[in-house]
Amino acid sequence: MPEPTIYELSSPGRTGVTFPNTDVPKSNLPEFLLRKELPLPELAEVDVVRHYVNLSKYNYSVDGGFYPLGSCTMKYNPKINEDTARLPGFTFTHPLQPIETVQGNLALMYTLQDWLQEISGFAAVTLQPAAGAHGELTGVLIMRAYHKDRGDAKRVKMLIPDSAHGTNPASSAMSSLEVVQVPSDGRGNIDLEALKAACDDTTVGLMLTNPNTLGLFDEHLEQAIRIVHDCGGLVYGDGANLNALLGILRPCDAGFDVMHYNLHKTFSTPHGGGGPGSGPVGVTEKLADFLPGPLVAIVEESTEDEPALYGFFNPKKTIGRVKAFHGHFGMMVRAYTYIAMHGPDGLRQISENAVLNANYIKARLQGSYKIPFDRTCMHEFVAEGQWADAPGIRALDIAKRLMDYNFHPPTNYFPLIVHEALMIEPTETENKETLDAFVEALMKIAEEAKVTPDLLREAPHKTPFGRMDEVKAARDLVLCCWLPEDYGKE
Amino acid sequence: MNIPSNLKYTKTDEWFDPATGAMGLTDYAQGQLSDIVFVEIVTSVGEQTAPGKAIASVESVKAAAETYASASGKVVAVNEELSGNPEILNTDPYGKGWMVKVDGGENSALMDSGAYSKYCEERAH
């Protein structure tokens, strides 16, 4: 049964929190600027708490179950991270406090910059971008600025594979660059011939996700990167799939010039129901001057008596800041805690087990589902959600039926280059029983698709809510709680 | 699939009526997009348009597409009804769903209904 809205639960005269009376002499409010009504709800604390607790029961979450969403890396979110991020020594610091009073914060940021550099091989890192897409925009602006700085005004095209996440072309367009799509070959690699043909002196660079969104490591990675470098372009790495490469490969070693990290994927910071994320960006030496400022640096070296003093500096040719203040510090604390607890060996184990788990599921699903690319996958793989002998059944139906087996569906309909795609990424934090249960559910569903297809078409049956009327949502737009005409008036 | 014989068609699923100068998207296109929820005509009366130039931006529940001019000419009318009732494109793409009318519409690269019908068949996967 649906939970009423906060406005429907409201009752005049209630308040959840009150504050002390004023302890200063009264000043008059400017009459000409006063607002006449404030249509906010009125509830007691118990009402508010019950409301949100009831809402929470309608959410599937990682804490509740398996979430094999390809490209999202829904790994377990360690609880210690939630505690360290909430230490009052961190949460009660203001972003504009004098640097001498926040040496703890600056040491943490400096170290995290360092660690992220070490993990991917880059020379410099900014922690400022708020999310992956924000990091992409940052990286694209850096690439643009680099070429402009060299007086190379001809470069206006960004090469992007057809399997790329939508944020790649969108970030390029936000930087007024023309997007040129590059096809994939039959084995899921970027098509080298097409890439070569597209590279010329108007190329800003290539945005490459590797492993790509099919979960495949490009078999000609270094060649592809060389082709772009040869024409004077730069190579951007979309780090969304870094969970396959920790301690396995440093993207900078392979030739990437700039890359964003997703702390909310690879480094376990929680997804929050749609954020906050955090998208630091790493660059090679030649791009370091263009990073958004400020960056954290040691402004005074340590002496015998004094520890080093951390502070800020602005790179010489900075593209400028990409948001206010320093970035998502709360997520940095979580990522720091995570990396500190794993160490170099732990990080490598993350990727080894993430890749193991994905290949295990893939191996067990052979025969039940078509897997278009018959190669070892990395941390995720794509299967087709359709069968010739189950007419009318689509990936969507499989996804909805999985909910009846208590699993969150995998990513649907992405990447665009596979029909009825189901992108499955188990991550390293799932045990074998879970993986086996998931495989068995998928195999059962494959059976049902042929024998009792309506079970899929009308799924989910066991969840509190059924499929949504999305056409109605879009055509009869209702985007706010309904309120009576005079709500909130005195 | 509805493909009226009096109209001409482009490879990008637009139609053109040489008799009235009207153009829009085809039944095939609206079927691919499914439930359309938003249409924005991106050209205006007085502008010169040509094949390759967008005349409308269309959004459905799950997809988005640009509609391009199916012929060259000066725009003399745009369909004001569409923004308030985008579903007309699904129910009546060739009639009430016209998007733009041009004066002196020209395009030698247009297919007739037979050729377009074949083209649509070949594309089905």
Add this chain to the structure above:
Amino acid sequence: MTYIPHSPAEREAMLATIGVKSLQDLFKDIPARHRYPKLDLPPALTEMEAAAELGDLSAGNENIASDLVSFLGAGAYNHYIPSAVDHILRRGEFYTAYTPYQPEISQGTLQAIFEYQSLICALTGMEVSNASHYDGATAVAEAANMAYAQFRGKRTKVVISPTVHPQYRETMRTYVQGMNLDLCGDDPQADLNAGPEMLETLIDENTALVIVQYPDFFGRLYDFNKLIELAHARGALVCVAANPIALALFKTPGEMGADIVVGEGQPLGIPLSYGGPYLGFFTTRKQFIHKMAGRLVGETLDSRGQRAFVLTLTAREQHIKRERAISNICSNQGLMALAAAVYLSLLGRNGLRQVADLCFQKAHYAAEMVNKIPGYSTCFEAPFFNEFSVCCPKPVSKINDHLLDHGILGGYDLGQDYPALKDHMLIAVTEMNSKEEIDALVAVMTEVSHA
């Protein structure tokens, strides 16, 4: 320690199913010479050790809970966060959930965001809110994006008041370098005593958007009615970046006729946390909805006839429109939007009004007392909310050093951003500052002027 459950035996069994001999066999596509780099990172810590290390780092700060009394604002404010907010945020069902793309199993997140959208519209006086942007600064940048899209690139000028937060203006300059837009008005040497009317000469037929802040960076309140009328007469849109607590008391930008109202939602139940994660709220009018970026939750019915919520108008977004999307935004600030919704629900009309009033009263008391100190004077005439600018007899850094010695975090040094405001301090006061604390601030400031 890691969070990987497998035992060696299980790993062996899995490798056998896959048909390879060892883990290494799964990585043969990695170029051999780069495979298995040695990462120079400190060895792994246990949870206990990590907790201690992070504890030490946090103790390396002076914080506003135990060490300092704060009068620092400038875009981030020390407001009281009711206990219930974090209890709800810590529920795993909320914070470990993903973006609600599968509505059947995400009604918690979806309804919470729908309610957030409603609450923000109520606060700003606007018709539609999205599910959030990263922060106030990027919300302003997205307003420019939206205006550019609204005019289909035919208007290429954005006018921004110099009294908008310096870091917001800097963010706009960064975004605009990649767009076909000219930024005007961004001049810290402009006459800061002139009201919003000073922008009028810059607004013309090529202006897509005018951006102002409410209260402005110096804490001042203006009615933008006339400016908005003039901008509209010239065909331009207006964006107001507003402080959400101020909106509890004062005329909304919606009522003034603004087309877009954005702002920093950190004051709504979100900790200072050294600058992030925060919350960019973004609202507009129904007619512009298709040019608005960001996620939107709409109401509908499910297949069983129940009222339910779902992400809607998703074809606007990057995963569908790709290079034709208005913005690249994907992740937003979901959990922070939840925090704001819980905060607003707990305080409600009465509580929020009370907080705003306390901020106003205490700030005005502080301003009056500071004004009385010989050598100090409040610099602007306009009415203000909870921040005000003070002309000081000595450099702000000197005064702040002295204040710090007394455990007080002084205001923002305006001279950093505005050459005409050297030796000017921006002081913020919230409901967290008692009369005693304000009196102590005044006492120390008095001391410094003599020293």
